[in-house]
Amino acid sequence: MKKFKFTLGRMLDYKDQLLTEEKNKLAVVRKRQSDLEQRIDSLENESCRISEEMNRGQKKGIAVFQLVAFQAQRDNIRQQVGQLRQDLKLVLLEVQKQTSAVVLATQEVSKLEKLQEKQLEAYRKGVAKAEELFIEEFVSAKMIRESEEYLEGA
Numbered sequence: 001m002k003k004f005k006f007t008l009g010r011m012l013d014y015k016d017q018l019l020t021e022e023k024n025k026l027a028v029v030r031k032r033q034s035d036l037e038q039r040i041d042s043l044e045n046e047s048c049r050i051s052e053e054m055n056r057g058q059k060k061g062i063a064v065f066q067l068v069a070f071q072a073q074r075d076n077i078r079q080q081v082g083q084l085r086q087d088l089k090l091v092l093l094e095v096q097k098q099t100s101a102v103v104l105a106t107q108e109v110s111k112l113e114k115l116q117e118k119q120l121e122a123y124r125k126g127v128a129k130a131e132e133l134f135i136e137e138f139v140s141a142k143m144i145r146e147s148e149e150y151l152e153g154a
Helices: 009-060 064-153
Strands: none
Touching: 009 064
């Protein structure tokens, strides 16, 4: 019997390739998410540092222009953080969308793999059936030859 060949093998390869591409896209989007989160954390830490420095300066009695400079820095950081949070919301939506695409691609690959397993099982059953028939024919032929030899000898 000929070797097993999945009839939708090319389709499975194609869908598997698409799945890999979707996973790579998801990794890129998650990296952007991580970068934004780190940038937000960094700016928030910077804002805390500036606030602490401003508080220490107020206790020591710093000049008004220095307080205004500290306040301007904090305001600038707040604006940056606000913009980054908006960007993060968009990226999180993109992560959800891409995650859905990965799930869909995974399901399609899984369906084809299950179909491949079913075809392989049917192929194996066919091979077993063919081997069984071959053995039956072999045994029948042997019995016929033996009975013919017996009849000729008698």
